[in-house]
Amino acid sequence: MKRAFVSALCGWMKEKENLYLFTADLGYGVMNPLLEEHPDRFINAGICEQNMTSAAAGFAAEGNIVFTYSIGNFPTLRCLEQIRNDVAYHGANVKIVAVGGGFAYGSLGMSHHATEDLAVMRAIPGMTVLAPADAAETAEAVRLAIETEGPVYIRLGHGGEPKVSHEQGDIRRLLRLKIPEEAPRREAGGGLPRAALLGTGTVVPQVERAAALLQGRARVEAYSVPAIKPIDREGIVRLGAENEYVVTVEEHNILGGLGGAVAEILAEAGAGARLVRLGLRDEFTQEVGSAEYLREYYGLDSRGIVRRIEELL
């Protein structure tokens, strides 16, 4: 995903002369295409996330578009007030990019697990929050970020994410995943409980697989939700009305991220579905291991998701 990001950005730099990337001393290797094609659009601010962010805001205010780039929590939580006051309050055209959202840096430990970023960034007024699931969604997120006037946060995976199955579509909407096994027709499926699974970012392939595993036991639809804010309110209200269960899955605290956003909408709409939020239950990841290992440990792999839904049915 980070390669898809850099390649999309390089493409846009050809079209937009006022487009820049600021990094806080990260991007070794990955940034090579950008350094070759547009060396003058690359600014390494040093290991100084706070100054990088405020300087990006000041630079953007002069008519530029700036992507700030780092990993994990460094481009967000490390410089949060700079984001709030300098970027967001000033409506600066700054796009914050974090590589390695969620469990991507699993074995590197607590400091590198970004599992509150969506909630924190969502709470900043005027901030658009995007968490693409694969390379195609990433390219669309970069487009949307550039086309959006003002602050945007993009949470990326690390690399090697599988492609997810929906047709290319507007990433501001819920994107319906094609579930491999043909879903039972309305007649055949009559009487089965209905559930909608929503996932965001790198956990989407797990949601996809869980939905496939559940076919026949429930009528399951699954969606990728790359846009956490603004989120597809209408789509969620509709799912809330049509289903008995809405299940959100995220490599994130269940407070304030995708699950939080969906909860707010369903509650306000008085929608009938029961909501189940899967994610970290207000805790730090205490475990060390790969992203797959952590997903399994916290019940966010396809089997964990299926297990949880079977308990409900």
Added chain:
Amino acid sequence: MPVSMTSEELARRLRIHAVEMAHFSGESHVASALSMCDIVAVLYRHILRVDPGDPGWEGRDRFFLSKGHACSALYAVLAETGFFDPALLNGQCQNGSPLSGHVTRKGVPGVEWSTGSLGHGCCAAAGAALNGKLKKKDYRVYCLLGDGECDEGSVWEMALFAHQYGLDNLCVIVDQNGMQAMGRTEKVADHIDLAKKWEAFGWEVRQADGHSHRALREALEGPLAGAPLCLIAHTVKGKGVSFMENNLLWHYRDPQGEFFENALRELEER
């Protein structure tokens, strides 16, 4: 660790551990760890007053590893000096291991502070030193910083604070290997003269060859200076493995195949 083991021999063993840990975990920062092996070997062999049998002993000297990405060297020195079983080392970063890729104190005896985001450990160290001052405790607080880490503003906020509160029980060691994540320090964010900067903040500054155990001991064993102490240790990133020395690739790459064998051979022959 046998009492007779020299700090030099200890450092050599730490380097072997660091290379093996990166090999088995598939993670790296091995060059960052090799840079600091002599410093932690001298600290744990000669300087720090700690008790592996009672890691939380209140009177212990505190050691904060602020450049937490280089933790294999710290885990290794703790294991070698009896804080925990060295058999755990080669499982670092693997599923279910207590040892994460940035230093954690959860479940790891002897680790003072969990770090990984640069520019935090030193500030927590200043807090521990303040407690020592206010409560008239005789423990000392040591902290190891990267020179790239000195880009972070929080380091300099700490420098103001430590001077203001007269924290002469605090010693910051800067592992000055001249490199950070994207290049040489002077090419990324030039510190010009780090010693002068610390001096200007009111610190006593000493300098030493960060791979000479005698020089490190002399600098660290001197009396309290009446001011917080900054020891600038001149080091080589990747020290001890010829092809890793001053080569940024080994900030990121894990040694496999021939690289692994050659690295071990060099360290074993030393």
